[in-house]
Amino acid sequence: QSVLTQPPSASGTPGQRVTISCSGTISNIENTDVYWYQQLPGTAPKLLIYKNRHRPSGVPDRFSGSKSDTSASLAVNGLRSEDEADYFCAAWDDSLSAWVFGGGTRLTVL
Amino acid sequence: DVKLVESGGGLVQPGGSLRLSCAASGFTFSVYAMHWVRQAPGKGLQHVSAIDPNGRSTYYADAVKGRFTISRDNSENTLYLHLSSLRPEDTAIYYCVKGYYYDSSGYLNSWGQGTLVTVSS
Numbered sequence: 001q002s003v004l005t006q007p008p009s010a011s012g013t014p015g016q017r018v019t020i021s022c023s024g025t026i027s028n029i030e031n032t033d034v035y036w037y038q039q040l041p042g043t044a045p046k047l048l049i050y051k052n053r054h055r056p057s058g059v060p061d062r063f064s065g066s067k068s069d070t071s072a073s074l075a076v077n078g079l080r081s082e083d084e085a086d087y088f089c090a091a092w093d094d095s096l097s098a099w100v101f102g103g104g105t106r107l108t109v110l
Numbered sequence: 111d112v113k114l115v116e117s118g119g120g121l122v123q124p125g126g127s128l129r130l131s132c133a134a135s136g137f138t139f140s141v142y143a144m145h146w147v148r149q150a151p152g153k154g155l156q157h158v159s160a161i162d163p164n165g166r167s168t169y170y171a172d173a174v175k176g177r178f179t180i181s182r183d184n185s186e187n188t189l190y191l192h193l194s195s196l197r198p199e200d201t202a203i204y205y206c207v208k209g210y211y212y213d214s215s216g217y218l219n220s221w222g223q224g225t226l227v228t229v230s231s
Contacts, residue, residue: 002154035217037155044205044221045155051217088155092215098169099145099157099218 132206
């Protein structure tokens with residue numbers, strides 16, 4: 001079982017807005033930054049959002065992140081077929097002194 | 111560009127050993143913390159081990175403590191993970207990951223393509 005909690009699946013039609021939640025505790029999300037990774041089928045995870053809401057260069061602005069207290073969210077606006085992937089949230093856990101992850105959310109574009 | 115290339119994975123029997131390598135290029139390897147993260151088939155991600163730039167400070171997940179050893183050779187820009195007393199539950203893709211800075215709490219910003227370790231008789 002993962003330290004951070006994500007819904008196992010999410011879906012939407014092309015053009016829709018979809019949000020994925022990530023829930024943690026005071027020892028991780030509340031006191032540190034949240035990161036989001038996109039894993040396309042058969043590939044390695046790729047950093048999608050860093051420090052709660054920032055996008056690395058090359059990541060479309062359709063992707064956005066937010067954080068409040070012990071929860072974080074990833075939003076995908078204008079959903080496209082190429083967004084179909086697994087999405088993982090991550091945070092540093094102060095009590096474990098380790099990186100912890102959510103179990104991943106599989107996003108399906110209907 | 112940062113490039114991380116893992117090797118050394120394969121099929122090994124329970125109780126066996128394996129050494130994974132990660133060849134790094136495109137950045138100053140000796141100043142960054144490095145990590146190993148694994149992903150069991152169809153499962154999520156698990157932070158397995160980490161090492162600081164000098165190799166003096168290391169982290170191990172409880173599940174692998176005493177069985178895995180992380181090390182690095184800064185002169186060769188290579189990260190290692192020695193796996194021993196392997197169990198079927200260690201079956202996973204093992205990713206080499208670069209940290210954002212010298213401390214292990216720096217975020218995981220660049221990932222290799224992974225190497226598959228399968229533990230089975």
